[in-house]
Amino acid sequence: MSQPTSYPDHYRKLITLGVPIIIGQIGMIILGFADTIMIGHHSTEELGAASFVNNLFNLVIIGSTGFSYGLTPVIGQLFGHNDRSAIGGKLKNALLANFIVALVFILGMTVLFFNIDNLNQPAELIPLIKPYYLVLLGSLIFILLFNAFKQFADGIMDTRTSMWILLIGNLIHIVLNYALIYGAAGLPELGLFGAGISTLFSRFLMMAIFIGIFLYLPRYREYRQGFFCSHFNRADFRQLNAMGWPLALQMGMETASFSLTTIMVGWISTIALAAHQVMLTISTIFFMMYYGMGAATAIRVAYYKGQENLPDLRRAAFSGFHLIMVMAVIATGIFWQFRHSIGTLFTDNTLVTATVASLFIPMMIYQFGDALQIAFANSLRGISDVKIMMVFSFIAYFVISLSASYVFGFVLGYGIVGIWMAFPFGLTSAGIMFWLRFLCKTRKPLAK
Known part of the structure; x- marks a missing residue:
């Protein structure tokens, strides 16, 4: 038996694979920044409405993205086995599965739409919330179909294609966003509703580009053959x-610990809701970068599982954690220096920027837990051990984090700072449970 690959080699391979994913994620971060900055400078009320709607949809988008993540280890293990003929068929069935899941989520969000008035949000925001909500609802189908193609490409270690599509789509979105929010280039000034139209168009465009690339790019030829020659099968x-579904629920519950607290923040004030949106946009920078490296970790772990190479599988997982922790230390150090001024990028309201600055300490505290849970959630995904993650996530994000948000924020009276102080408890407890589970599952050869 050959010696395991050294840690420096694992770092290099993960960086090569992960950097394109991270760049694509950064493109999404810039998109979130651009949306929040443009909307915030158009009006504080629209920023608060965007906070409410985006956080409800983030719960669905992250959950649906989690569902599509189930394809990556399946493709990665086939790729490790060098079984290329079956990969196209898996993609075909994944597109059908993602389409059905999209319809389920659209139905659920439609039911929620008709109950928005019962969620006790500021009355002045409701006329802004409803049209923006409907436009985003129409874009969900395009997200899930794009995700299926992305996870297929990532599983065969082609992470650059998704990166370029995301960057192109997001650039078009930012330009169109500005034009529709402020009424530039002869277009009407639509404010928040214009941001929604821009989002819908860019998501459709990215899906269409990926379909075109899959159908015509020569390097996908052998996968196309499997795609068109296979049949849908049970x-x-x-x-x-x-x-x-376990991954969708795991990621959905994690996001719920943030998104559902948006409803609680709305009970405090519009100022608190606007500050919450700014901080969630900033914290998304960390999450997206970490998850880019986490996704690379899942791909490498799945590849080694396909080869039945347990020593390298474990080293790939821990190498991913090491890299994410380095990213966490660097990123939090940089942002801490600008905590008092960063809010001014999003709004001119001094009350909002002061509230933003007060939330940086709890955000910094939870970075270790976030890095731990991302690294080992993705490692468990790579070995296809996903069902137990639902239980761990429920305990961490609902029993611990969501409950603590209410207690710290309202029972103890710490307001929005108390709500944010609950997040480190949920993320760190999840990380510890995922880490212990991975250690347990990889102490002996994995089941085929």
Whole structure:
């Protein structure tokens, strides 16, 4: 048996694979920044409405993205086995599964739309919330179909294609966003509703580009053959659902610890809601960068599982954690220096910027827990051990984090700072449970 790959080699391979994913994620971060800055400078009320709607949809988008993540370890293990003929068929069934999941989420969000008036949000925001909500609802189908293609490409270690599509789509979105929010280039001034239209168009465009690339790019030829020669089958469909739904629920519950607290923040004030949106946009920078490296970790772990190479599988997982921790230390150090001024990028309201500055300490505290849970959640995904993650996530994000948000924020009276102080408890407890589970599952050879 050959010696395991050294840690420096694992770092290099993870960086090569992960950097394109991170760049694509940074493109999404810039998009979130651009949206929040443009909307915030158009009006504080629209910023508060955007906070409410975006955080409700983030719960669905992250959950649906989690479902599509179930495809990556399936493709990665086939790629490790060098079984290229089956990969196209898996993609075909994944597109069907993602389409059905999109319809389920659209139905659920439609029911929620008709109950928005019962969520006790500021009355002045409701006329802004409803039209923006409907436009974002129409874009969900394009997100899930794009995600299926992205996870297929990532699984065969082609992370650059998704990166370029995301960057192009987000650049178009930012330009169109400005034009529709402020009424530039002869277009009407639509404010927040214009931001929604821009989002819908860019998501459709990215899906269409990926379809075109898959159909015509020469390097996908062997996968296209498997795609068109295969049939929809129940075995693949069951496998993808068995992998996807636990991941959707795991990531959805994690996001819920942030998104559902938005409703609580809305009980405080519009100022608090606007500050909450700014901080969530900033914290998304960390999450997206970490998850880019986490996704690379899952791909490498799945590849080694396909080869039945347990020593390198474990080293790939811990190498991913090491890299994410380095990113966490550097990123939090930089942002801490600008905590008092960064809020001014998003709004001119001094009360909002002061509230933003007060939330940096709890955000910095939870970075270790976030890095730990991202690294080992993705490592468990790579070995297809996903069902237990639902239980861990429920305990961490609902029993611990969401409950603590209410207690710290309202029972103890710390307001929005108390709500944010609950997040480190949830993220760190999840990280510890995922880490212990990975250690347990990789002490002996993995089941085929």
